[in-house]
Amino acid sequence: MVREKEQTIILKKQPRIIGSYSIVGPKEGKGNFGRYFDYVMKDDSFGENTFEKAERKMLESAITGVIEKAKLSTKDINLMIAGDLLNQIISSSYAARMYPFPFLGVYGACSTMAESIAVASVLIDGGYFDNVVCCTGSHFSTAERQYRFPLELGNQRPPTSQWTITGAGSCILSLKGEGPRVTMVTFGKVIDWGVSDVNNMGAAMAPAVRDTLLRHFAATKTKPDDYDLILTGDLGKLGSEILIDLMDDEGVTLGANYGDCGQMYFKRQQKTLCGGSGAGCCATIFNSYIMQKLREKQYKKILFLPTGALLSTTSTQQGDTIPSVCHAIVIEA
Amino acid sequence: MVREKEQTIILKKQPRIIGSYSIVGPKEGKGNFGRYFDYVMKDDSFGENTFEKAERKMLESAITGVIEKAKLSTKDINLMIAGDLLNQIISSSYAARMYPFPFLGVYGACSTMAESIAVASVLIDGGYFDNVVCCTGSHFSTAERQYRFPLELGNQRPPTSQWTITGAGSCILSLKGEGPRVTMVTFGKVIDWGVSDVNNMGAAMAPAVRDTLLRHFAATKTKPDDYDLILTGDLGKLGSEILIDLMDDEGVTLGANYGDCGQMYFKRQQKTLCGGSGAGCCATIFNSYIMQKLREKQYKKILFLPTGALLSTTSTQQGDTIPSVCHAIVIEA
Numbered sequence: 334m335v336r337e338k339e340q341t342i343i344l345k346k347q348p349r350i351i352g353s354y355s356i357v358g359p360k361e362g363k364g365n366f367g368r369y370f371d372y373v374m375k376d377d378s379f380g381e382n383t384f385e386k387a388e389r390k391m392l393e394s395a396i397t398g399v400i401e402k403a404k405l406s407t408k409d410i411n412l413m414i415a416g417d418l419l420n421q422i423i424s425s426s427y428a429a430r431m432y433p434f435p436f437l438g439v440y441g442a443c444s445t446m447a448e449s450i451a452v453a454s455v456l457i458d459g460g461y462f463d464n465v466v467c468c469t470g471s472h473f474s475t476a477e478r479q480y481r482f483p484l485e486l487g488n489q490r491p492p493t494s495q496w497t498i499t500g501a502g503s504c505i506l507s508l509k510g511e512g513p514r515v516t517m518v519t520f521g522k523v524i525d526w527g528v529s530d531v532n533n534m535g536a537a538m539a540p541a542v543r544d545t546l547l548r549h550f551a552a553t554k555t556k557p558d559d560y561d562l563i564l565t566g567d568l569g570k571l572g573s574e575i576l577i578d579l580m581d582d583e584g585v586t587l588g589a590n591y592g593d594c595g596q597m598y599f600k601r602q603q604k605t606l607c608g609g610s611g612a613g614c615c616a617t618i619f620n621s622y623i624m625q626k627l628r629e630k631q632y633k634k635i636l637f638l639p640t641g642a643l644l645s646t647t648s649t650q651q652g653d654t655i656p657s658v659c660h661a662i663v664i665e666a
Numbered sequence: 667m668v669r670e671k672e673q674t675i676i677l678k679k680q681p682r683i684i685g686s687y688s689i690v691g692p693k694e695g696k697g698n699f700g701r702y703f704d705y706v707m708k709d710d711s712f713g714e715n716t717f718e719k720a721e722r723k724m725l726e727s728a729i730t731g732v733i734e735k736a737k738l739s740t741k742d743i744n745l746m747i748a749g750d751l752l753n754q755i756i757s758s759s760y761a762a763r764m765y766p767f768p769f770l771g772v773y774g775a776c777s778t779m780a781e782s783i784a785v786a787s788v789l790i791d792g793g794y795f796d797n798v799v800c801c802t803g804s805h806f807s808t809a810e811r812q813y814r815f816p817l818e819l820g821n822q823r824p825p826t827s828q829w830t831i832t833g834a835g836s837c838i839l840s841l842k843g844e845g846p847r848v849t850m851v852t853f854g855k856v857i858d859w860g861v862s863d864v865n866n867m868g869a870a871m872a873p874a875v876r877d878t879l880l881r882h883f884a885a886t887k888t889k890p891d892d893y894d895l896i897l898t899g900d901l902g903k904l905g906s907e908i909l910i911d912l913m914d915d916e917g918v919t920l921g922a923n924y925g926d927c928g929q930m931y932f933k934r935q936q937k938t939l940c941g942g943s944g945a946g947c948c949a950t951i952f953n954s955y956i957m958q959k960l961r962e963k964q965y966k967k968i969l970f971l972p973t974g975a976l977l978s979t980t981s982t983q984q985g986d987t988i989p990s991v992c993h994a995i996v997i998e999a
Contacts, residue, residue: 340745377817383984386984404906410669412673420978420980421773421976423980426856426991429855429989429991434673435853435854436853438774438976440749448770448771455794459791461792519768520768521769523760524763533927607771643759643771645756647753647812648718648754651718656760656763658771
C-alpha cells in the first residue's frame with residue numbers, strides 16, 4: 334500500500350547550497366566542532382535581557398551572517414524558510430520581521446533544518462525562486478524552561494537526557510553559484526511507537542528515522558554503502574544505538590559511515606549524558622563541519638536525516654505518547 | 667529595493683482544488699454559514715475528555731472527510747501539509763500519525779490555510795507530487811486557555827476581541843480531477859507596526875494584509891476590480907475597517923467585493939464582538955461556502971488573504987509587539 338517512490342523527490346536541477354553559517358554558545362564552542370563554527374558567543378544571554386531574545390538574536394545573526402558570507406544582500410533573497418522549538422516559533426517569526434523578504438514558517442521540531450532545506454530545494458528546483466534562506470536554532474535555557482523545568486530549580490538530569498544546543502545554523506539555496514547540490518528529498522511520516530518518556534527523545538525518534546530510511550532506500554534503490562556519511566540529527570547516544578538495532582532487524586547494517594550529530598557534539602568531559610539535541614544541534618554541525626567537508630569533497634554524497642519529536646507540554650500532561658518525524662535529504666559535493 | 671515580481675509565483679500548471687471539507691462547533695453551525703459546513707458537532711468536546719483532543723479529532727475528521735469526499739483513499743495521498751495554533755502544532759502532528767502519508771508541518775498562525783495551499787500548489791505545479799492534503803483548524807476553548815485566560819475565570823471580553831472559531835477545514839490539491847484552480851501565490855512578509863494589544867488582533871494584522879496586497883497588485887498588475895472577491899482571513903470588524911482605511915491611503919479602494927471571514931462569520935445576536943478568528947475561521951468558510959461558489963462559477967476569480975498574528979504568550983509577557991503575516995493565493999473557477 335505504501336508507495337515509497339511517490340514520496341521521494343528526485344530534484345532535476347539540483348539546487349546548490351551556496352552559503353552556510355553557524356553561531357553557537359560557549360559550551361558548544363568547547364565541544365568537538367568548536368573550531369568549525371563561524372561565531373562562538375561569549376555568554377548564553379548574547380547581550381539580551383531574556384534567553385528568548387538571545388535565541389531570536391542568534392537566528393538574526395545566522396540569517397544576516399549567511400547573506401554576507403555568500404556575498405549577497407537582502408534584496409537578493411526571495412524567501413526565508415525557518416522554524417524553531419519555541420511556542421508559535423517566535424524566534425523565527427520575530428527574526429523574520431527584520432528582513433525585507435517573505436517568510437514561510439515551518440515546524441518540525443529538531444527536524445526543521447531538513448524540512449526547510451527540502452521545501453527550499455523544491456521551490457528553487459521548480460524555478461519559482463532564485464535564492465532562499467533556510468534557518469533554525471535552539472537555546473538550552475529557553476528549551477529547558479519551556480519543555481521541562483525552570484533552570485533555577487536545579488533539577489537532576491536523568492541518564493537518557495540530552496543537552497539542547499544553544500546555536501543557530503543557516504544556509505542559502507540557489508541555482509546560481511558554487512556549492513554542494515541537494516539531489517533528493519524524502520519527506521517523513523509521523524511515527525509513534527508509544528514512547529512517553531520526555532527525557533528519552535532518542536528512543537521516541539529512532540522509529541521515525543527507521544521509517545524514512547527504509548522508504549528512502551526503497552524509493553531510490555540505494556543502500557548505506559552508497560553514502561559517504563549517513564547523519565541523523567539528534568538521536569543521541571542511546572537513540573542512535575536503538576536505530577542501529579532497529580535497522581539491523583530489517584537487514585540493513587549501519588556501519589562506520591553512520592553518525593549522529595547529538596552523539597558527536599560534545600566531549601565526554603562536558604557531561605551532557607546522551608549528547609546534544611535541539612533544532613540547533615544538526616543545524617550548526619551541518620552548516621559548519623559537514624558543509625566544509627562537502628566543499629572540500631572529503632564527503633561526496635551524504636544522507637542527512639534530522640529528526641523531530643512532535644510533542645508539547647500539553648500533550649505530555651494529557652498522557653500522550655511522543656510522535657516523531659524524520660525528513661531526509663541527499664547532498665552531493 | 668523590493669522586488670515584488672520575484673516574490674509572487676505564477677503557477678504554470680495551475681493545480682486544482684479537487685475536494686474540500688469543513689467541520690465546526692455548534693456555535694459556528696448557528697452562524698451565517700451554518701448550512702454550508704459538512705459537519706456540525708453537537709458539542710465542543712466532540713466526545714473527548716480534553717478540548718485539545720477534540721481539536722485533534724476535528725483535524726482527523728477533516729482529513730479523512732476530504733479524502734472520502736474526493737473519492738480517494740489514503741494511498742492516493744502523497745503528502746499532508748498542516749498546522750494549527752497550539753504549541754508545537756500538536757493538533758496537526760498528532761493527527762498526522764493516523765495516516766500513512768508524509769507530513770509537512772507549517773506555522774503561520776491563522777494564515778495557515780493559505781500557507782499550506784501555497785506550498786502544496788508549488789509542489790504539485792512543479793510535478794513533484796500528485797495529491798496533497800492541506801488542513802488547519804482551531805478550537806475556542808484550547809485557544810482561550812493557551813493564549814488568554816482559563817475559561818473557568820469567566821473574564822470579560824474587551825470590545826475589540828474576536829471569537830476563536832471551533833472548526834477545521836481541509837482540501838486536496840491535484841493536477842487530475844475537476845475543481846477551481848490555484849493560479850498565483852504571493853508569500854507574505856512579517857510586518858510589525860507596533861500593536862501590542864493581544865485583544866486587538868485585527869489592528870495588528872491589517873498592516874500585513876496591506877503589504878501583501880500592495881506587492882500582489884504590483885507584481886501581477888491587477889487591481890481590486892479584477893477579482894470577484896477579495897477575502898481576508900480574520901481581521902474582524904475593526905481590523906477590516908482599518909485595512910480599508912490603510913488601502914485608501916495608498917489610493918486603492920476596497921469596495922463591495924471585499925470581505926473578511928471573521929467579520930462575516932457570526933450573526934450579530936451571537937455576541938462575538940469583533941467577529942470570528944483563529945486558523946479555523948477562514949479555513950472553514952473557504953472550504954465550504956467559497957469553494958461551493960467557485961464550483962458554481964458564481965465567483966470566477968478570488969484573492970484569498972488569510973492573516974496570522976505571530977505572537978506567543980512568552981513574547982507578550984516579555985513586552986514584545988505583535989508581528990503578523992498574510993499570504994495571498996488567487997483561485998479561479
